[in-house]
Amino acid sequence: MTTSVPPADRRVPEAVHRRRWAILGVLMLSLLIVVLDNSILNVAIKTISTPAPTGLGATQSELEWAINAYTLVFAGLLFTAGLLGDRLGRKKVLLAGLAVFGIGSALAAESGSPVQLIVFRAVMGLGAAFVMPATLAVLMNVFERDEQPKAIGIWAGGVGLAIAIGPITGGILLDHFWWGSVFLINVPIVLLALVLMFWLVPDSRDPNPGRVDAVGVVLSVIGLVLLVYGIIKGGQLADFTDVKVLATIAAGLVVLAGFVVFEKRSDHPSIDVTYFKNKVFSAAIAAIALVFFALMGVTFFSVFYTQSVRGYSPLQTGLLMLPLAAAQIIFAPRARLVVDRFGNRATCTAGLLIIAAMLAAFAVLDTDTPIWLLEVIFFLMGTGMAHIMTPTSVVIMQALPREKAGSASALSNTFRQVGGALGIAVLGSVLSTAYRSGIEDKLSSVPAGLRHTAGESIEATLGVAAKLGPQGKALVGPANDAFLHAMHVTALCGAGVALVGAVVVAVFLPGRTPDAQEGKEEADLVPVAEH
Known part of the structure; x- marks a missing residue:
């Protein structure tokens, strides 16, 4: 590009x-x-x-x-x-x-x-x-x-x-x-x-x-689709040891490995994998992917929490998400000031630690938790994200030669999308598996033909309960309890992933640079927008 x-x-x-x-x-x-x-x-x-x-x-x-x-x-x-x-x-x-x-x-x-x-x-x-x-x-x-x-x-x-x-x-x-x-x-x-x-x-x-890398595109899409399909299917079946699930995930990983090998040998690769030999570049890309892994995964399960468990309307749910966006709008333009004072490593590590803490905080949410607590969690999560996205864009530009600015920007956006897709697939599958394990023994009153469907999600359970009339009302409480347990497990898994990201960033991102050198580097950089 x-x-x-x-x-x-x-x-x-x-x-x-x-x-x-x-x-x-x-x-x-x-x-x-x-x-x-x-x-x-x-x-x-x-x-x-x-x-x-x-x-x-x-x-x-x-x-x-x-x-x-x-x-x-x-x-x-x-x-x-x-x-x-x-x-x-x-x-x-x-x-x-x-x-x-x-x-x-x-x-x-x-x-x-x-x-x-x-x-x-x-x-x-x-x-x-x-x-x-x-x-x-x-x-x-x-x-x-x-x-x-x-x-x-x-x-x-x-x-x-x-x-x-x-x-x-x-x-x-x-x-x-x-x-x-x-x-x-x-x-x-x-x-x-x-x-x-x-x-x-x-x-x-x-x-x-440049020349279009058709083979690379096909391999990357097939590999990602197989990997994500396997993860989602494992969550749907609540069994990641199922042969079909393992075979699909393994096939996806094999195709992606083939993609990497092909790109290394290609004279016109879609992704120049040699970039990732630079540990600073790799750490910055990983931070971007993990931010969107958390964002997309949290958004997915928080909507069911606010609407299905708490009973808020779609409009009220949209308003509840405003603090997440507001924090990014407020702090993203100012994140560079924090970097100037504390350096990229400290700023991005702190951002990922905040995200990990806020994901863990979802584990305390219940059916009657004051809603302002969710607003605080969203705002702090947006604050953490803002202090990762801006610094990592600059780090990526410092890590690669200036003439690679276009492909570096495209790479960061690609990994943002892939991170978001995996966030939905992985955290969504954890949510589905944990929910099914929590609700299965409560479905004895449901006709045998509907039990598997009723156990897929809280909405599926509530849908079946509505069809059963008065008899189905007894399922509402257990469905809420099972979902809350599943959300708590999912949030803690996400927090663990964010902590791993914080360690990677703390080890590999550069610290604070001398002011004079920093000023010189900034003059030579091509700004990259993270979108």
């Missing part, structure tokens, strides 16, 4: 220079809908799991796939999409990506089954993969070098905005319309973005584009 800064002697045409801030607005609008869609979906998963006609009756594993189908396609195609933009023209690729995303959104809104929703979410991920890298490449070509840091900061701020308004928007839509409205809302925004982009955004391309 060639998203790095253009040569210093490149001049932006005057006509383009005059409308550069309007172009930035259009690029932010494109970025907004890609990020907004996932944050809107967070509050809709409980509704989608409700039996028809309210929802689709999706099982917990199907919900995990509805989220991960988007994420895995997005992550797997990010590098290839960037290279195609360089080759074919960034504007053309942006327009095509937005169109595919809009079509996928419209189809997802009309899904008649969980399987259809999963397929159409994958289509949306395909479109998003072409939008994300092209927006940064266009930005780099319409701003002069001295304005690029400011433009990138504003552009990346769109992510915080989307995280903040997504759950609230989803809650408002679900309070007034059917579940598909959380996807259909994308369509008019996409149409507006297409019109403005066609009118305002200039086209650009790399005169010497």
Whole structure:
């Protein structure tokens, strides 16, 4: 990918220079809908799991796939999409990506089954993969070098905005319309973005584009899908020793190992695996992946806690998540000041320790815990995340040569997506396994044919209980108790993963650098936005 800064002697045409801030607005609008869609979906998963006609009756594993189908396609195609933009023209690729995303959104809104929703979410991920890298490449070509840091900061701020308004928007839509409205809302925004982009955004391309690594893309996607499928299936069966589960996970690991070997030997790899020989770079990438592992996993189970156990509406759930986004908006721009004083190692280690502590704090939440405690947990978790994302972006730039800025940025975004997908798969499977073990002996009153389904998730149990009428009311209390136990186990597992990340960061990230050297390095760096 060639998203790095253009040569210093490149001049932006005057006509383009005059409308550069309007172009930035259009690029932010494109970025907004890609990020907004996932944050809107967070509050809709409980509704989608409700039996028809309210929802689709999706099982917990199907919900995990509805989220991960988007994420895995997005992550797997990010590098290839960037290279195609360089080759074919960034504007053309942006327009095509937005169109595919809009079509996928419209189809997802009309899904008649969980399987259809999963397929159409994958289509949306395909479109998003072409939008994300092209927006940064266009930005780099319409701003002069001295304005690029400011433009990138504003552009990346769109992510915080989307995280903040997504759950609230989803809650408002679900309070007034059917579940598909959380996807259909994308369509008019996409149409507006297409019109403005066609009118305002200039086209650009790399005169010497890289070659597309088709084999690497296929291997990475197949390997990740097999790995995630095995993890989710193990949670669904509550048995990770099942032969099919072990075989699928092993096959995924083998394919991913083959991907690494192929990339090492390729003269045009999607991912230059030699980057990971740099321990500082690897530690920073690991920190990014672990942050999103925690974020996506926590979001997944906290929605069921607030809506199924505590009885809050989707809109109220969206408002409850505001502290998580607010903390990131407040502290992310200021995290660099903390790094200047204490160094990257101390700042990122403290951030991961805060995340680990807040995950562990979920283990004290009960059916009648004061809700302000959840708000404090969300705010502190967002604070910890903010003090990891900004410093690690700078660390990645310090760890690699400047000409590798574009691929380094793409790598950090890829691992963010993969970390999020694994967070949902792993923590979702732990939740499912622990829930089934806690509810199975309470299902004796349920008809034999429904027991397996009723044990998959709290929503499945409550759905079966509703069908049983007065007899099913006796299942509500045990379902809540089993879910709380499962959530506590899941949160403690997540806390353990975050602690491992804190150790890795503490050992391998650089400490505080001398002020003079730091100033020199900052002058030579290309800023990277974490989106």
